[in-house]
Amino acid sequence: MYRRRDTRREMLVAEITAELRRYCVDAQHVGHAFAGQHGLNGTDLQALIAVMDAELSGEPITPGRLAEHLDLSSGSVTALIDRLERAGHLRRDRDTTDRRKVLLHYAEQGATVARDFFRPLGERTDGVMDEFQDEELEIVYRFITAMGQSLREHRDAIRDGRVTPPPRHRAG
Structure with missing residues (x-):
């Protein structure tokens, strides 16, 4: 299964891939710990992240965009939102420009709980980023953004039943 890595690039690519895989698993563990401590399930956590990302x-x-994002029916997303709203994690607000439209926001109680839980991780993350120059962070940002886009495209291909091997990128 494992083949010998002959070039420095091959070894580096293998190590980066392994680190990304470990990062994903570790991030899932942290997310599951937060969810478990606050009576949330995986879909609840995905919904809260989607709401937070949209606000940011x-x-x-x-609710409709959240249903699409989570691949849920309208009834299921309504039940999810109701549950998260009752638990103090979300609130629904009417759009000020179109009163027919409902917007989802992190409720103050939910935001406080999340901030308290994730603050130590944020401080660790800030410490790591402080070790890099702006130019290096720009490269890391470009890399992680491209990797995220690649992963989302693959996720969508799986969801749509059209999984195909990714194109091979060649340097040169």
Whole structure:
């Protein structure tokens, strides 16, 4: 199964791939710990992350977009939102420009709970980033953004039943 890595690049690519895999697994463990401590399941956690990401981008998410993101039916996403709202994690607000539209936001109680849990990780992350120059962070950002896009494309291909091998990229 494992083949010998002959070039420095092959060894580096293998190590980066292994580190990304470990990072994903470790991040899942942290997320599951948060979910377990607060009576959430995996879908609840994915929903909260989607709401947080939408808020951070300045475009709060609607229940319909959340349903699409999580691949849930309208009834299932309504039950999920109801549950998270009762638990104090989410709130629904009417859009100020279109009162027919409902926007989802992190509720203050939920945001406080998340901040308290993830603050130590944020401090560790800040410490790691402080060790890199701006130019290095720009390269890391470009890399991680491209890797994330690649993963989402593969996820969507799996979801749509059209999994195909990725194109081979050649240097040169």
